[in-house]
Amino acid sequence: MTVRVLVVDDHPLYREGLVTAISTMPEKEVVGEAADGAEAVRLADELVPDVVVMDLHMPVMNGVEATREVTGRHPAVAVLVLTMLENDESVFAAIRAGARGYLLKGADRAEIGRALDGVAHGEVVFSSAIAGRVISYFAAGRAGSGVAPFPELTDREREVLDLVARGLTNAAIARQLVVTDKTVRNHVSNVFAKLHVAGRAEAVARARDAGLGH
Incomplete structure (x- = not known):
């Protein structure tokens, strides 16, 4: 064949x-x-x-x-x-x-x-x-063992990325995490820089590929 x-x-x-x-x-x-x-x-x-x-x-x-x-x-x-x-x-x-x-x-x-x-x-x-x-x-059962994707991110940055991937706005994320909008903006900027993504849509795609945002 x-x-x-x-x-x-x-x-x-x-x-x-x-x-x-x-x-x-x-x-x-x-x-x-x-x-x-x-x-x-x-x-x-x-x-x-x-x-x-x-x-x-x-x-x-x-x-x-x-x-x-x-x-x-x-x-x-x-x-x-x-x-x-x-x-x-x-x-x-x-x-x-x-x-x-x-x-x-x-x-x-x-x-x-x-x-x-x-x-x-x-x-x-x-x-x-x-x-x-x-x-x-x-x-090692890593898929379900809680080993976090994107090891370059801090725990809080990963948490913010997960919420971004769930479709939350910066303001909604700030309310959920009980922080200021500016803090969330800083976290989001850091995430984009560390993941080398151009914007929110690309970050969401990367996050969902890695199992976040579900």
């Missing part, structure tokens, strides 16, 4: 190299390429590939959101994340969004080829560096 692949990456040179590499693999066919998440969703609708190779950090729509859209619309399409991001937050956000595999961009051609075959046949595939952390995460 030929595995039909859609390649998604916003760096033209890397995407071109990846397309070339996959095209030379036996029983692999690149059926399309996209430079951002929104284009990936559109092409997945149009082409319905077997596998989408998905970068995470992209403009317009990031890879986690695109993965959620693609897997929601096409449960049979496997998403294989191929990214430079190896932090726990990115890994588990991608898994929660429906990704079946997670490789780092240092992966060689053979590893990518094996991963494409694996996810196309319903397997879950992680690069060795990621696999150990995933196993440890679930072995």
Whole structure:
């Protein structure tokens, strides 16, 4: 069976190299390429590939959101994340969004080829560096053990972010925490700076991906 692949990456040179590499693999066919998440969703609708190779950090729509859209619309399409991001937050956000595999961009051609075959046949595939952390995460029961996401935030900043993700305004958060509006504004500004987000909508998306705001 030929595995039909859609390649998604916003760096033209890397995407071109990846397309070339996959095209030379036996029983692999690149059926399309996209430079951002929104284009990936559109092409997945149009082409319905077997596998989408998905970068995470992209403009317009990031890879986690695109993965959620693609897997929601096409449960049979496997998403294989191929990214430079190896932090726990990115890994588990991608898994929660429906990704079946997670490789780092240092992966060689053979590893990518094996991963494409694996996810196309319903397997879950992680690069060795990621696999150990995933196993440890679930072995330790971290998902339910209260280990907080976003370790760079203070407890109060995480609490504020959770309330932001629940849709509360700064004034409502101030009333709930019994602090001044200015204090909340300062906390929100610190959260945005530490998470490197441009505004409230992006912060909410990041928070919900990490399990906050529910």
